[in-house]
Amino acid sequence: MSEMMTGAEMVVRALRDQNVEHLFGYPGGAVLPIYDALFQQDFVKHILVRQEGGAVHSAEGYARSSGKVGVVLVTSGPGATNAVTGLTDALMDSIPLVCITGQVPTHLIGSDAFQECDTVGITRSCTKHNYLVKRIEDLPRILHEAFYVASNGRPGPVVIDIPKDIQFAKGVYSRPKDNQHKTYRPTVKGDLSKIKAAIDLMSKAKRPVFYTGGGVINAGPHASALLRELVHLTGFPCTSTLMGLGAFPAADKQWLGMLGMHGTYEANLAMHGCDVMINIGARFDDRITGRIDAFSPGSRKIHVDIDPSSINKNVKVEIPIVGDCAHVLEDMVRLWRELSPQVDKPALKSWWGQINEWRGRNSLGFQNSDTIIKPQHAVQRLYELTKGRDTYVTTEVGQHQMWAAQYFHFEEPNRWMTSGGLGTMGYGLPAAIGVQLAHPKALVIDIAGEASILMNIQEMSTALQYRLPVKIFILNNEYMGMVRQWQELLHGGRYSSSYSEALPDFVKLAEAYGSHGIRCSDPAKLDDAIMEMIETPRAVIFDCVVAKEENCFPMIPSGKAHNEMILNDFTGDTKTVIDAKGRELV
């Protein structure tokens, strides 16, 4: 069906044809025609944020929790530049987004016109792909192609920059028939001979471990189901990165907890001592490997990843399998069933014996207190009291983020939204807003720090406008705790600019934004206060006053190997555990 319409109408029609129900945006001169087209329909609901950065993070939360593409609309110049952090965040964490930016009319491009910036130039390196639309004839194709590129292969953000004259221009709209792209066709089926080699290696393993990541979440809930099946079939232990939490259930006996810099003792030592590592959709990030030359020295490695450039980037692997996790896992499960290989039972038994010994160290244990709320305890209580509910968790960035990852447990994928790769403070509140829109009935909690929350606090106003009952649970330690911890470990405890001075009264702040404020500093009252938060049908800011100088352990200090972790019962001098070379690293 072809129809004549304006460029602005094409944008809205294409969103409708892509089944986009929510669009996060902020208006301005260069997108007024699109706002006008939005006004005249009611399929696509526009969510007005309070800063464009908030729009992008909201779209990320929406996308990550629903498996759909998140969509953003911003104006030219400052609208586009405000979106840059969110776009970079989505690129790092492989989140599918389409971000439409207005641009000055084509004949003014390059003239330093009012609110002009080189949007495609600025966003070239922080998007998966971007387009400047110069002819109305190209617009329908580009709009649909953007959705294809954002969501196929390794997902990522795509920018479409549309000059204002193109938004007014009339042209023929039709929805492209095939959803293929002429050059971009990522491999989704893994090479069967490599998968066979992987199964063979796995069947002979004496000390295997599954190292799973965000790629499993990206591949959809079906991939998580297949992962569970394969892990159960093989009987092997399973750990995951920060980005992969929920793909494998935390309550399962074969679960080792998160690995990496703040991962559990058992997960990291299993990675260090394994003889076969099965990486499914993780990217050997430096928070995982620590010191590369000491990373899992005795293992042979299998790596399943849809992006060939993730393979052999940081760590050399013996069996690379390029493909989508769901497809490859399906083949693996099928082959394992067909062959039902004779695994080395005694070896696996002694491996589990070893793992259980490591578990016995109880690396997430901490010294609780009955006078002051320990942040770990606060997250534990939050987890216990929300168990069995339809809960989604987002976070800001810092110690609270790691405590959330360690003490809040996930049984399902898409329930955990965090900024992993870029580590963007200010992500959690707007992300929670996006999640709440995708899941109106769910309990959505942003586990926050008092410093991070102030980075996008203006989005409280968005929550009020759309009556989104998001819960902001601030672990208020009055420090940029993660920075303070590093200053303690690396800079002799000189807390340069990391104290959260002049904080607002969060309870009054909540009230000012038309939401409910709660403060709790007494461990004995914590449960009741949390229940009050859960049962409040409006947005809540919970100011949870916690121990100020608690460190986030376990920790692999920078520059050290997995078997050199510091645990909570560490009694040495925290100020000397990191050497000069480790200090250079981030």
Place this chain on the structure above:
Amino acid sequence: MSVSHYPAVSFDQTVRRHTLSVIVDNEPGVLSRIAGLFSGRGYNIESLTVSETEAEKHISRITIVTSGSEKIIDQIKNHLDRLVPVHRVVDLTLQGESIERELALLKVVGKGDHRMEALRLATAFGARTIDATVTSFVFELTGATDDIERFIKVLGPCGLAEVSRTGIAAMARGSEVM
């Protein structure tokens, strides 16, 4: 050079020169996308040549000469290949001996003996004289990079005043096509 103080022990660190042919959609920004990839990730570009090769299909061929360890070269190819407008990436160096040519324009300014010597050298190298005045010559030489470099070197003392080079165009030998 890797700046990490943790050597990636498992990778072969020998640096080699590779010539890559990249077939792309000739759309706006494709060149900056590729150049940005190299600068953003710290890869070297020794030579870069771009031209439309199939105008009606809007296809261009980009020839890139780069250098790096085997791991870096693989990364470069994978990163190029995942760019949306890229059709194909071929590593001509891995395909066996390929043909590589570039063109140089060289201006020699001077009088007397130098002038005669420059002309003699040009003949010896098989360069064409495409402009001449009483005080100058412009030569054109097409050849492999080594030939051009040698020619530049010997012309130096003869009043070589200006050089303009195209960068490399390359193709595999034999009947194999991209």
